[in-house]
Amino acid sequence: MTDNVKKHETPLLDELLKGPWPSFVKEFKTLQDKKAVANDLLGQLEYSYKTKLGYWKHGGIVGVMGYGGGVIGRYSSLAEMFPAVKHFHTIRVNQPAGWFYTSKALRTLCDIWEKRGSGITNMHGSTGDIVFLGTNTEELEPIFEELTKEGFDLGGSGSNLRTPSCCNGQARCEWACYDTMGLCYDLTQTFQDELHRPQFPYKFKIKMAGCPNDCVASIARSDLSIIGTWRDNIQMDQSAVLKYASDGLDIQKIVVMNCPTKCLDWNGKELKIDNSNCVKCMHCINVMPKALAPGKDRGATVLLGSKAPIIEGAMLSSVLIPFIKLEPPFKELKDVIGRIWEPWAEHGKNRERIGEFIERVGKGNFLEEVGIDPVPEMVKHPRENPYIFYDEYLEDE
Amino acid sequence: MSDELKINVEGVGELAVDEDGFIEDPGKWSEAVAKHLAGTEGVTELSEDHWKLVNYLRNYYMEFNIAPMIRKLCKETGFNLKKVYELFPSGPAKGACKVAGLPKPTGCV
Numbered sequence: 001m002t003d004n005v006k007k008h009e010t011p012l013l014d015e016l017l018k019g020p021w022p023s024f025v026k027e028f029k030t031l032q033d034k035k036a037v038a039n040d041l042l043g044q045l046e047y048s049y050k051t052k053l054g055y056w057k058h059g060g061i062v063g064v065m066g067y068g069g070g071v072i073g074r075y076s077s078l079a080e081m082f083p084a085v086k087h088f089h090t091i092r093v094n095q096p097a098g099w100f101y102t103s104k105a106l107r108t109l110c111d112i113w114e115k116r117g118s119g120i121t122n123m124h125g126s127t128g129d130i131v132f133l134g135t136n137t138e139e140l141e142p143i144f145e146e147l148t149k150e151g152f153d154l155g156g157s158g159s160n161l162r163t164p165s166c167c168n169g170q171a172r173c174e175w176a177c178y179d180t181m182g183l184c185y186d187l188t189q190t191f192q193d194e195l196h197r198p199q200f201p202y203k204f205k206i207k208m209a210g211c212p213n214d215c216v217a218s219i220a221r222s223d224l225s226i227i228g229t230w231r232d233n234i235q236m237d238q239s240a241v242l243k244y245a246s247d248g249l250d251i252q253k254i255v256v257m258n259c260p261t262k263c264l265d266w267n268g269k270e271l272k273i274d275n276s277n278c279v280k281c282m283h284c285i286n287v288m289p290k291a292l293a294p295g296k297d298r299g300a301t302v303l304l305g306s307k308a309p310i311i312e313g314a315m316l317s318s319v320l321i322p323f324i325k326l327e328p329p330f331k332e333l334k335d336v337i338g339r340i341w342e343p344w345a346e347h348g349k350n351r352e353r354i355g356e357f358i359e360r361v362g363k364g365n366f367l368e369e370v371g372i373d374p375v376p377e378m379v380k381h382p383r384e385n386p387y388i389f390y391d392e393y394l395e396d397e
Numbered sequence: 398m399s400d401e402l403k404i405n406v407e408g409v410g411e412l413a414v415d416e417d418g419f420i421e422d423p424g425k426w427s428e429a430v431a432k433h434l435a436g437t438e439g440v441t442e443l444s445e446d447h448w449k450l451v452n453y454l455r456n457y458y459m460e461f462n463i464a465p466m467i468r469k470l471c472k473e474t475g476f477n478l479k480k481v482y483e484l485f486p487s488g489p490a491k492g493a494c495k496v497a498g499l500p501k502p503t504g505c506v
């Protein structure tokens with residue numbers, strides 16, 4: 001920052017420095033002397049607090065050659081007061097699967113961003129991407145060139161496939177029922193065109209969790225949620241169960257009573273599981289990780305349709321395929337993905353998420369288009385209204 | 398406001414554009430304007446295929462007051478997405494719609 005530019009006073013924002021929690025104000029202030037953009041960002045936010053109005057314009061269209069997504073264009077409407085944030089574009093950078101970096105890779109990213117942008121990052125955004133906050137239109141091509149030279153690429157934005165993201169699965173977690181990172185990388189490579197060149201009615205997110213704990217919250221945050229599961233019996237070590245009991249764990253109260261389908265039985269000496277009624281909620285395994293583990297016949301459940309509320313309310317994903325084996329090259333899964341995109345891309349309305357589309361056309365019609373037979377696992381909740389007539393009834397008459 | 402941006406098109410004069418370079422008044426569009434805007438999107442020469450796409454967009458916009466969805470565009474022009482990006486490397490929304498003088502497509506994140 002040049003000397004003749006004054007540091008903005010921020011008495012209201014400074015309130016956010018009080019208290020024991022982390023504060024973005026503190027982080028921005030570490031850059032305030034170095035970066036005019038950080039100073040003006042604080043200035044504009046303070047001004048917003050004073051007037052209780054927002055001053056960011058929505059809906060810029062900027063990007064790099066060859067791609068239709070990856071950059072979110074934003075402009076300040078107070079450019080005269082805060083010239084350094086006149087442009088404040090966000091760049092999404094495709095994160096490595098499972099968010100593993102070498103420190104060298106992190107330094108490379110930060111060096112590029114400090115040179116060509118605000119230096120402010122969000123690791124990571126809700127899409128999973130590395131988020132670079134705040135740069136000018138002129139810097140976009142140079143940033144893209146420097147990132148790709150180092151082996152990075154932009155992520156998705158707009159009406160395209162968003163950057164697929166996954167839990168760190170088998171890299172760190174013994175509960176992973178498939179190789180989430182392997183699948184995430186593979187899907188990212190397979191669907192490069194869908195990722196960079198918007199061609200859908202609206203965004204499409206894929207998130208992969210290795211087990212039903214769903215550490216990436218795929219069931220609530222992705223149109224396509226791929227959640228690891230098993231179809232044989234929970235693996236159990238009775239002696240380790242007894243050890244938990246002798247160490248003071250109240251198995252009856254903490255484990256058995258909290259099983260959602262009441263399929264556990266504990267007599268003080270032995271734990272029994274009625275596996276046919278287990279819904280794989282992970283509760284017993286989470287409480288006794290040394291004694292219990294997911295079964296050996298592992299794969300995933302594929303669910304469809306979740307989204308956050310914008311126009312319609314929030315939705316959770318619901319079952320499309322109860323169990324699928326996931327081994328490279330993941331042919332069956334990719335085939336299904338192509339088939340679910342087809343009717344939605346063809347008949348979806350502008351800005352209609354796939355979950356909303358299925359609600360509108362009806363799940364039956366959707367399944368017919370996709371060529372998947374309905375199964376009981378797809379039922380979201382039992383029927384409540386007896387005055388429903390099924391197709392067969394009507395045909396009989 | 399400081400963001401009253403203008404472009405100067407030969408034979409046409411000054412035209413107001415927004416900060417992303419889209420012309421503010423779609424009624425002021427002409428072929429000369431299209432040629433000028435193409436230059437800002439990395440297109441040096443407008444071929445017959447470029448015009449086919451541009452004219453399709455303009456006609457669609459005049460009829461429906463909105464830009465077509467991308468799938469429709471591909472189907473009706475016979476260009477696949479790859480071809481569209483070959484013609485307009487900055488893409489159908491930022492490139493082709495801008496050159497066709499359509500208002501900026503609604504921003505999406």
Ligand code: HEM
Nearest residue numbers: 016024041045090120121122124125126127128131133134
């Ligand atoms: C008083 C002001 C602010 C408040 C109270 C606030 C609050 C929040 C909250 C609660 C989240 C969600 C965190 C999470 O669930 O992980 C969030 C995310 C975020 N914030 Fe802020 N924020 C503020 C200012 C800012 C500013 C000034 C910027 C940018 C310059 C910013 C950029 C972001 C980004 C990029 C995310 C991540 C969004 C995502 O992951 O979906 N925030 N903020």
Ligand code: HEM
Nearest residue numbers: 056057058072074088090122124125126127131203310506
């Ligand atoms: C009416 C105003 C706005 C609405 C309704 C809105 C809505 C949204 C939504 C729905 C997302 C999530 C998109 C996704 O799933 O990819 C998002 C992300 C984002 N928005 Fe906004 N937004 C608004 C204004 C702004 C403004 C003024 C800025 C910046 C100056 C901004 C910066 C961002 C950024 C950086 C993200 C990406 C966060 C991430 O990927 O972690 N938005 N916004």
Ligand code: SF4
Nearest residue numbers: 167173176210211215
């Ligand atoms: S979702 Fe399951 S497999 Fe993935 S990290 Fe979490 S607990 Fe482990």
Ligand code: SF4
Nearest residue numbers: 259278279281282284
């Ligand atoms: S995983 Fe959940 S449903 Fe299955 S036995 Fe354990 S607690 Fe019960």
